[in-house]
Amino acid sequence: MLSRGRIRSLAALLTASLLGACAGQTGKLRTATIDGDLGEWRGGVASIATADDVYFRFSPGEVCNLQANDETTRLVFDLDNDPATGDRLDGPPDVGTLGVDMEILMSPPLTAIDPGAAQHIISRRIQRGQPASPFVGGLTVLTHVNGVTSRYKHSAAGFIASPTYADDMFEARLDRHAPGFRGTGLQRAGTARGIVLVTDAAGRVIRYSDPIEFVLPEMGPARLARPALPAQPEGTIRVMSMNVLRGKPLENPEPFARIIAAVKPDVILLQEADDMTDDSLKAWLNGYVGPLPGKQDWAEGVQGLAGAAGTWDASARPDLGVAIA
Structure with a gap:
């Protein structure tokens, strides 16, 4: 049976345009940062x-x-x-x-x-x-x-x-x-x-x-995003968390490889790494991403990882859909 319960905070879900807000609003907000705040x-x-x-x-x-x-x-x-x-x-x-x-x-x-x-x-x-x-x-x-x-x-x-x-x-x-x-x-x-x-x-x-x-309002021409990553301080480790959409890097490798190369992580934590094994993930990273300039080899200090110099190593749990590289 249909409930008539209205959502109390949504009397005006989408009410403001670029030029201003609805009656009684300041209209000063021109954009928003989607960060949960x-x-x-x-x-x-x-x-x-x-x-x-x-x-x-x-x-x-x-x-x-x-x-x-x-x-x-x-x-x-x-x-x-x-x-x-x-x-x-x-x-x-x-x-x-x-x-x-x-x-x-x-x-x-x-x-x-x-x-x-x-x-x-x-x-x-x-x-x-x-x-x-x-x-x-x-x-x-x-x-x-x-x-x-x-x-x-x-x-x-x-x-x-x-x-x-x-x-x-x-x-x-x-x-x-x-x-x-x-x-x-x-x-x-x-x-x-x-x-x-x-x-x-x-x-x-x-x-x-x-x-x-x-x-x-009238739509403008598409603009390329140009995100800038902060420089990595010396002596630090850059960790990247990546949801790989149910193992999609194995089917569609190029977009994922481009993102990893742009971020240049030392460690990658992967979720939804379904059907990825140690060997398949290691082969994928070394084949499509390869060595990242300016990165130090430190895998021997991480339990379960022992890659050779200039190569990626990986440990995967396909039963849980998670992996680390």
Whole structure:
């Protein structure tokens, strides 16, 4: 049965444009740093839409870890403000007025992700003796364009959210240039609408926000990010933590190798290193990354690692999906 419980903190989920906030707000916030610190969101501002990104804060209505929950938090958008386009969802009456162009599902049901990935997750849970669950950790992005529903990972949609621990209020960013948003309306200028839904395993709405409107300015040309890493002080060790998306470096090595080469870590801690063994990870690192300039050989001082000079060594636990190199 549909719950009428509204999310108290979301009367205006996305209400501010680049030029200002809604009535009574200062509109001084022009961008946000997605770091889990919501102290910069002052004066009632709930969103900032720029030529490149949309930043917003939202709440699932209770304390939870967005990407490891037994409910799905869904950010639902009608990006062209046209109920005749996109998909139609069941739920509270306000949802029926939206032509849903895009959804962001955090802790999605297994039925919402790629069937092959879902089967892999089920098999891995059985192998590790983990309890069954209709949900999966992480998030997935759905777009509904011209009658076709497409799935994207968060990286293809330019979506990040923080904090990554349990809380009742979060901030997030959408990259308007992301390839996953083409045709959805996010790249146009004009009014868009949205709503936040929290659904159970059967897709029934158990909490929801008021519907909202927000304004997208003209989109600017795509700009390359130029992140600068701080210099590594002498006598220190640079440790890199890396989620490798269920062993994807073995299937698609180049992007992961480029990131490692740019960061130049001394130690890499890998999560979701599924199906990686000591030998396969060692061969991958030495074959695709190779020696990193300016790095010292110190593996002999680490238990379980004893690589030769100028080479990577690795220790993997494929049963747990973790590794160190």
